[in-house]
Amino acid sequence: MFRIRVFWALSIAVASACAGFGQSRDVFTEPQSMLLFRKAYIEPGRLNDELYLVTPSGSFTVPELHGRVGQNASPIPAISPSGDRVAWSLKFMLNADSVKCDPSNKRWCDLKPKPIYKSVMGVYSVRDKTWQQYGDFCKVGSTAISPDGKRIAFTKSGNALCTDVFGDKELMILDLETGQMTPIPGARSATFWIDQLSWSPDGKFLAGSASGPGYGRIVLIDVATGTTKTIAEGSNPSWSPKGDWIAYALTVQCMVIHPDGTGVRSVLETEHKWMNYTLDAPIVWSPEGDRLLLNQRQVDGTHTRVITVDFATGHAIMNSKDGQVVMGWVRKSGD
Template sequence: MLGAGVAAAVTLGCLPGTPPAAALPTWSPTGDRIAYTVPAQETASIETARPGTLRPVEGAVSYDSAPTQLAWSPAGERIAFEKRTGAISVLGLGRFGGGIRELVHVETGTVTELGDWSPDGRQLVFARDGHIHVLDVATGEIRYLAEGDHPTWSHDGLEIAYAVGNDLLGISPVGGLARLIARAETPIEQIVWSPDSTRLAFLGVVIGIVTRFAGRPAYTAPARPPIAWRPNGIFFSLDQVALVNTRIWRFDPDTETTTAVTHLPRGFNAYFLDASRDGRRVVYGLETANLPAGLRVVDGDGRHDGPLLACHGTPHADVVRGSRLNDVIRVNGGGSDRINCGRGSDVVYADRRDRVARDCERVTRLP
């Protein structure tokens, strides 16, 4: 949340991205919380937080192996996660959530890939060494489905799309014959469904879009994984030599227009990580000097860019200095503080006795 102070608990510098070591952010189905991990050697905590608040609202620790992927259940009461070891577990949230339960165990020498939840929240799809399986979350039963990689469930629940090299295929979740949807020009790395399940986008070197039942793929823009298809378009990040920095973009397949979502100053890169289900908000990884610098959240139209968690003071009298980017600063409830926001469009929540500089654009005084 805060950088190192010049004097302990006196001068505090806000970090441009928070938490600074966080990774793997994913939006809750309702779009009000973000789950993420905070690695610590071979373990990691899984935390959930509401953007703009001071601290996480809930958390758990994966002691034996750090997660490599998180996936919220459709109802938002559980989070499935894959570990570095290849095991897959489910974390139950809330007071009566039940904690962590491992459902797919380690198989040494294999490579596992967690897909996603079925729309009814009863099953998970995953791949292990090119074999796709469906997992019943309640019973733990695992059923083989097909040969392939990158499985993803359609939003209507009727089909699972997956890749075999350059081929994009679909199969019923109950099994049967697979069908060829499209043949890409390069090996497929990721597959996403359109919100209405009528089209699919796949990523090789560039994003390809194809209708569910027929047609030749239409290729759009180069991108780096991950991508996400939401009602307002396909979100992705792109780094090119010609660009000053890496930015997040939104492509509208219906109008074939591309819009920049992030507008960071030179020296900062934005890497897309996830978008809320309605596409109104995006969480991304910030990078500066080729090093990860935490998480930030921005509206899908590029407005209200800020850190995931707010910068905050101590119970003592603090001098708080903003970063080069937009900040959210909360110093209410402590001593008599001084706030200098600096660059960016900043939001400050302060007590009436705090001294807030004129370069802080939006100030809310709290009793």
Template structure:
């Protein structure tokens, strides 16, 4: 007699392998998703610029850095099943020219910054079990509750309604802003006496877990232990600053043009990422930008962002729907199916991708720093209405 559990597993496996024969255009998914949600956020092109105060004298600010001890380790999966399709997370593609949903692929034109367009092969995971998901995934519900998903098990902590939440790199501390004050869960009092704003800078932990990027009201670095605040140089006029995993670089959005910028340790001048936010139709034919940065990989070479239109009106994004190469401005192809609705890197460069599969189903995929797809599992249904706010390895 055939074991019904094995039969169902075989059917599921064949169904998932059937999906793998379809090419995935990650850029189109990100852009189409952005259009579907109605583009609710007003772009900050030409809007009020957030002034940033410089440090006194000639002393340059320094990032809290984590030591580099060689290549980041590969996150190990708990199964030994080898993927039958080679992972291709490192592939990148250029943005096609504007087109309607009915336009044929032949009508797509590459950006002037590139000459080819690559489409990734869908990867096959080493495990499809939620219990094998490496690291911890964090969500925030509508009432401010933070939920941690760890090996399929859930634990929750209350914060505050409408709080902006940040998860420390080791997953042990939760910072949030409520009524203009910075709190850390478990601490009896706010960790900063001044008032902070979150419209252009939600809190973000340093890689070593000792500092937070906040706006008070100017973007700067808050040392959690003693509550001291140091503003970033006034030349770094931007929003949504995020550290790279090694602490050597910041990636942020320009307040005037939705252009991405990067700045190295101690620097006072940001470097503009090509293409995104460029007003030239020749360079940026789709007229897209990235105002919101959610997460950055270990070296700062890739950033998880929300793709937005320069010609329309966009609302606050639900989360990152694209990964961008900060050297070229190209959208990095992710070998998954579904619509990307969240991306986070851990400090070692492992990447968590949340995708919407339709009919309320969401899937979590974890890629090792070398691009191998470790685990791909269905997200618990009751977390579907929650916002993804962090991932720690």
């Protein structure tokens, strides 16, 4: 027997029941918008996390797939610009019927036999309320849906049975019209460390987090050639809707920089009171690019909040305290 140690950078308190979820203090709404939230929690014998789509008129829980298991520090999901699709790394335990857990102790399982996992690229259709699964990998990283909603970028590593966890690491593009997955040419060596992807508005480049000295690096990747360029130190990049700025995290600061590497500054430079929490992924732009949603966490990881920052003035307000992590923001008429 062993104890599953839970180190969730995005861990948050268990939410209230879905009834009346849109009015809960755990989440918030924006006019004529759809927001994507993620809730992480512990069930008997396993970790779990769920996705919620929240509008002013109500909320919707993205349904679970049979056999899916929660992930420690689960990869970041993505919502399409039109709000019609959600993309997420899905992890399955292939021998779940053989692995026994103690329902009376939520953090203990007998790992004999050892669990066998696989991961897929999952795409959920909001209209059809169905999941599509792509690939058969050991691990699938965070995802990003292209501005036209036709492609998904993601990292994958290892073979299907995870006998080579770190091998075959590639940055992939999934074509949603054909279902074909192709690696970005020349990007194999660079993608070993890349995570938290974000598309440029013209669909020609990806921004990503790459590990390195200090707090990591912000790199730009040419989707056609795989050529990479480092523009800043930091993590969790998020390209603005207009394409003129890239927001990223640097410890407690939300920084922005032009794609050419110039103009770097702190978004919260006029209101330092908000810099007492670390900044978690993702950084979420408003559809118009005039505001930012920031997921912040106390250093000890026990307290979280979401704030909205006016990009022009740097003025910030709190949206939720001890609530859910916001993952995406798209415009939806009629709400």
